[in-house]
Structure formats: C-alpha cells, structure tokens
Amino acid sequence: MSSRLIKGYFKIVLQLLLLFFTVSVITSCAKKDVTSVKTIFIGSTEIRVELISRSPAREHIFLQLHDNEQTSAITAHRMVQASGGSFLRIENNHLRNITFRLDNALYAFDPNRIFSSPGIKKTLEENGQYDEAVEEEVNRFADSLLSMLRDKVIVALHNNSNGRYSVRKYLDDLKSNAAAVHINEVMDEDDFIYTTSNELFIALRHLNINVVLQDHEQVEDDGSLSVYCGRNQIVYVNVETEHGHEEEQYRLTKVVLNLLSRPLINK
Numbered sequence: 632m633s634s635r636l637i638k639g640y641f642k643i644v645l646q647l648l649l650l651f652f653t654v655s656v657i658t659s660c661a662k663k664d665v666t667s668v669k670t671i672f673i674g675s676t677e678i679r680v681e682l683i684s685r686s687p688a689r690e691h692i693f694l695q696l697h698d699n700e701q702t703s704a705i706t707a708h709r710m711v712q713a714s715g716g717s718f719l720r721i722e723n724n725h726l727r728n729i730t731f732r733l734d735n736a737l738y739a740f741d742p743n744r745i746f747s748s749p750g751i752k753k754t755l756e757e758n759g760q761y762d763e764a765v766e767e768e769v770n771r772f773a774d775s776l777l778s779m780l781r782d783k784v785i786v787a788l789h790n791n792s793n794g795r796y797s798v799r800k801y802l803d804d805l806k807s808n809a810a811a812v813h814i815n816e817v818m819d820e821d822d823f824i825y826t827t828s829n830e831l832f833i834a835l836r837h838l839n840i841n842v843v844l845q846d847h848e849q850v851e852d853d854g855s856l857s858v859y860c861g862r863n864q865i866v867y868v869n870v871e872t873e874h875g876h877e878e879e880q881y882r883l884t885k886v887v888l889n890l891l892s893r894p895l896i897n898k
C-alpha cells in the first residue's frame with residue numbers, strides 16, 4: 632500500500648472519529664425537563680407540589696401558587712424551556728383556594744395568604760372557619776413551601792381579571808402598601824411588576840414598565856409571600872398580568888430575568 636493511500640485512509644478515519652465525537656456531544660447536551668412531585672398532607676388531604684427543572688440551574692425559581700392562573704403556568708413553562716432554572720407549582724384542580732379535611736370538618740385557605748400567623752387566621756376565617764390546631768396544620772404547609780424556595784430569588788407569576796386588581800390600586804386604596812409606584816400610560820394597568828427589591832424597581836422604572844415597590848414597614852400583613860420576603864430580605868418579584876395576556880407576561884418575565892442577571896440586584 633502506498634504511503635499516499637495510507638494517509639488517505641487515516642484522514643477518513645480521523646474525520647469519522649470527529650463526526651462521532653460531535654454527535655455524542657450534541658446528544659449529551661440535549662436538555663430535558665426533570666419533574667419531581669412532593670406530596671404534602673394538610674389534615675387528611677393530599678396536596679401535590681410539582682417542581683420542574685431544566686439545566687442550567689439558575690438563581691431564581693418561578694412560582695405559581697394559584698392553580699387557576701393558567702397563563703402563569705404557560706409563561707413559567709416557556710421560560711424554563713428557554714433559559715433553564717426551575718418552576719414550582721401547586722396542583723389544585725385549577726382552583727385558587729385549597730380545601731382540606733381535618734377531624735371530619737372542611738377548611739379552606741388562599742395559598743398566598745399563609746406566610747404569617749395573622750394571614751392564616753384571616754384566610755381561614757374568610758373561607759369558612761378557624762381554630763388553632765388548623766392554623767398549625769396550614770403553617771406546616773407554608774413551611775414546606777418555603778423550604779423548597781430557600782436561597783432562591785423568587786419570581787412569582789400571577790394573573791388577574793380585567794380592572795379588578797391593577798398597578799393603579801397602589802395610588803388609591805392600596806397606597807399604604809407601596810413605597811413607590813411607576814406607571815407607563817401606554818401599558819395595560821392590569822399588567823405590572825410588584826417587587827421587594829429597590830434596585831429592581833429603579834431598573835424597571837428606567838425601562839418605563841409598570842412597577843410597584845413594596846413598603847416593608849407599612850404593608851398590611853395579610854400573609855402574602857411578598858410580605859414575608861420583604862421582612863426576611865428575600866428578593867421577590869411578582870409578574871402580574873391579566874388572564875390571557877400570555878405574550879405580555881412572557882415579555883415582562885424576560886425583562887425581569889435580564890435585570891436579575893445583573894450583579895447589583897442579587898446582592
């Protein structure tokens with residue numbers, strides 16, 4: 632065999648090896664969602680909490696507390712598909728409030744009103760009945776959720792109905808909850824961002840996006856996660872849009888993630 636022929640064979644083998652290597656790398660990099668489900672008992676009722684993760688891991692976690700807010704579920708899924716990270720959601724048959732049974736009685740609460748003792752008491756009363764043993768049970772559920780959010784920047788996603796809850800409320804009857812408000816007259820007032828982070832507020836105002844900064848001293852302690860985060864120095868952002876405003880919620884969430892990747896805001 633001539634040396635030219637040997638060189639030719641050698642070149643082909645090398646090219647095949649390179650191709651094999653490239654295909655292996657691409658295959659091993661193909662990203663997949665990893666879903667884990669945690670079952671938490673409240674009284675004798677089983678609540679499923681789902682965590683969807685995808686590489687790369689990120690410093691934030693998306694959170695959907697209200698299972699009736701399906702636009703938020705779509706947004707969080709899209710965001711995880713596009714940029715990795717994780718998404719925690721409560722499975723509650725597409726309902727907002729969670730109903731459970733304890734000692735043959737039924738109780739109900741709003742899962743975003745359980746992060747303080749006065750909040751739990753109020754939401755149980757508003758949705759039926761309250762007693763101390765029941766508060767303990769709901770508090771245990773809140774602690775389980777908080778343990779799954781630990782050390783993360785929380786990006787909560789919520790949806791509202793047209794005209795019922797908006798950025799303008801923070802200039803009116805919810806005024807005392809806000810340290811500062813910025814309104815873009817062109818945006819829908821139902822689409823806005825609510826945050827505990829002053830740096831994030833300033834950056835969003837600079838981008839002319841509807842935004843509310845929570846006043847941690849004055850805010851009513853209704854047991855919302857934002858109040859808990861404000862009091863515990865946790866960066867919390869809620870991307871709140873009207874039901875069905877899928878593209879706007881996706882756009883706003885993308886803006887928030889870009890800002891969160893700046894070093895100042897996470898510190």
Ligand SMILES: [Zn+2]
Nearest residue numbers: 697700789790
């Ligand atoms: Zn909600």
